[in-house]
Amino acid sequence: MLQDTPSFDGDVKKLDEGSITESADAVLSVRHLEIGFNAKKVIRDINLDMPRGHVVALIGPTGSGKTTFLRSVNRLNDKISGFWTKGSISLHGEELLSKDTDLLELRRKVGMLFQRPNPFPMSIKENVLAGVKAHRLAPKSQHDEIVRENLEKVGLWKAVQDRLNDSPFRLSGGQQQLLCLARSLAVQPEVLLLDEPTSALDPISVEAVEDLLRKLVPEITFIVVTHSLAQARRISDHTMFFYDGKLMESGETENIFNDPQMPETQYYISGRMG
């Protein structure tokens, strides 16, 4: 147990207003972000820049606020009663937390993959097309092509090409998650938020998903919440360590794991906490 939380220093500081030029290639910029539910503050004054075209891992103990943060980026917490935010999250300089934000378009640009695979109760083909149809992204004549392209991207095409009209629930858990990924990719997002995307999968499927992420950058920026430090190490270029609602430390994954600056980070990655 840690006695007290040290103040912000080190890595985080350079992200403050003074040095925004440094983050010109940031896809997401977060400034003075505070998030809470009623009187409870879950995220405290976070500042960060997500580098474009990389895999970013968010790590930290349970309750550190990483999932709350993730779900705030595409405004999925909006409907939860008592939820509030302060500060700013912007996508290419465009504010996401404003009342005028076009939520539907935001969610097209910033997709999400959940912990448990959640294909819709419609055919495999319709699942891939769900977002394409919702946003009217392409004429009907291109639908077959889109289905094929995205299923090929996730490596499912061969397995399902003969049963595109079947129920997705006959697929294995790993295949269902890949289908969900194909569904997200089909709307051509810039950022994909992944909330422990492999924690419900078997090891072989985990590998398939991880390989895919590596293959799909730099076209897409992935922000991955994970409880597996090994996974964070394997797949991410950058790692951000959340602790008690604060961004304790962030930097290149290699540096975070080999040379952590903050005592909390050292504790956590050495497996003595969380």
Next chain:
Amino acid sequence: MSYEIRDHKKRSASRRIANIVVLTLSSLALLVVIAPSIWIVVQILREALPHFSFSVLTKNGVGLGGGLRNEIVGTLVVSIGVVLLAGTIGILSGIFLAQYARGRLASILRAASDILAGIPSIVLGYVGYSALVVGFHWGFSLGAGVITLSVLVIPYIAKTTEVALRQVPINYIEGAEALGFKPTRILSRITLKTALPGITTGLIVAMAISVGETAPLLYTAGYSQNLPKLTLTHSPLGYLTYAVWTFYNQPTKTALQLSYDAALVIMVLILLLIGISRIIVAQTQRHAETSR
């Protein structure tokens, strides 16, 4: 800490006895449920089939004889009216209760709906009579009958719709939100579709109730041996339950036979409704998570 465990044989004997008792009791309960249904079906078939002629379906009633065409068409017209009216209002109320109603408003609405559901049908019939037949000067009529029966089944449809909508997994809904679905699209493509078996079942049961209900119609629809006029007011019409109830008490044999014929037709209609609902459910749930 250690203690002497009881003899294995004794334990397994008591477990076996418990098993037998539970199995016996639940089988008996099942029998109590099934036996009356079978008995009713057999009894109606035995009484109706020997003299059954298809002319019963094609001829109107004449006095205490003739056929049941006017009643059959009347029952169908009323039921379709109820499904259209009560179905629309009931499903919309269910959607409102499941998705939009919050806090005090929600509990008031639910309480009102529960109270309405608890009112005996004959009381509703009387209210329909005094409000519509007499109050609005509609006379015995299709409109009064449909509205009164609708009031009877709306709470039921609203409830089944609400429950069905609430059971839609949050996974689906969040998935659709995260993909940028509009709320209306989530409702139409995900929520309603997933809830459809529950909603359909509610509608079918409501329809079965309106096929089988008597009291509200006696007060509001009156009776006629002509085919129903498709006007809402001043249009008394026949319906099958009237034939069952009235002809059964008449002294002639043909009337008694007509009563059984009407019961047979009601039974067949209800079985058809159940069959149709099964088909709808099977068709819409081909891609459901739990295959039925």
